[in-house]
Amino acid sequence: MKVHVIFAHPLEDSFNAALFRLVTQTLEAEGHEVDSLDLYRDNFDPVLSPQDRIEYHDVTINQHRVADYVKRLQSTDVLVLCHPVWNFGWPAIMKGYFDRVFLPDVSFKLLDGKLSPGFTNxxxxxxxxxxxxxxxxxxxxxxxxxxxxxxFLRAVMNRRVSVDYLGLYNMNNTTLDARRTFMKKVIRKLKAI
Ligand SMILES: Cc1cc2nc3c(=O)[nH]c(=O)nc-3n(C[C@H](O)[C@H](O)[C@H](O)COP(=O)(O)O)c2cc1C
Structure with missing residues (x-):
């Protein structure tokens, strides 16, 4: 299967970077076609500019500055996000990715005031x-x-999408054992894809 992995962490020696490598290596070993997007190393610009906002609802042009990111999402079967929790949300670079790439006619369709999911793939x-x-x-x-x-992610994907949320809590008091157990769980879930 085609798997798009999106990663957000500034440090390459972080635990999240280790998780990102674990995710991509496990998927590749399982024979999946992996398309990785490392938002920091890709220098992704997370700021929705005044022009982006002006064009947001114009589906004839709203994708042109992020067309490659849109294409990668539209051609994948599986989406994996890898990131730390910051201020009870995605890191700003990932939030900005959603603001700029999850556009009308991309992540959702709006027809006669009715919303339907965009990423049916x-x-x-x-x-x-x-x-x-x-x-x-x-x-x-x-x-x-x-x-x-x-x-939120379920609402913009295929109606039969299967959703896994693997969260390791309490990193402020973590142990090596807890991190190892979590990594084993991640591998198990990836192998079940
Ligand atoms: C800017 C920032 C904001 C954070 N906000 C939260 C938060 O709202 N809730 C929480 O549980 N942890 C928060 N944390 C802790 C991170 O989630 C934790 O450091 C991270 O998961 C550890 O992974 P890492 O070693 O790969 O960075 C925050 C950390 C940073 C740097």
């Missing part, structure tokens, strides 16, 4: 992420990144 979405805080603290706040990685 994507049948599996997985998030691999880490939190500093324990799960109960995130739960009290409604765990917004979990909702984005599950409900």
């Amino acid at each position: 994507i049948k599996k979405v997985m998030t691999v992420t880490t939190y500093g805080c324990p799960r109960h603290r995130a739960f009290v706040l409604g765990d917004p990144p979990r909702k984005n990685g599950t409900r």
Whole structure:
């Protein structure tokens, strides 16, 4: 299968970078066709410019500055996101990716006021992420990144999309064992794709 992996972390020696390498290497070893996008190393510009906003609803031109990113999403079967949780959301560079690439007629269609999903080609979405805080603290706040990685993404994909959200909580007090167990879980889930 074709798998598009999108990664956001500034440091190549971070745990998230290790997870990103684990994800791509496992998928390749399983024989999948992997298309990796490392947003920092790609120098992705996350800022929705005044011109981007002016053109946002004009589906004849709104894709032209991000056409390559759109094409990569439209030609994949599986989408995997790999990122840390920052301020209970995606890192800014990844949030900006969604702002600029998830456009009308791309991630959703708007016809006679009715919304329908745009990425009907994507049948599996997985998030691999880490939190500093324990799960109960995130739960009290409604765990917004979990909702984005599950409900929001589900809404713009194929109606039968299968969604996995793999979160390692409590990185502020993590142990080697906890990280190893999480990595094994990530491998197990990737092998089940
Ligand atoms: C800018 C910034 C914001 C953060 N905000 C949160 C947060 O809102 N909730 C949380 O649980 N952890 C937060 N953290 C902790 C990170 O999630 C944690 O450092 C990361 O998951 C560890 O992975 P890494 O070693 O790959 O960076 C934040 C860290 C940074 C640098």
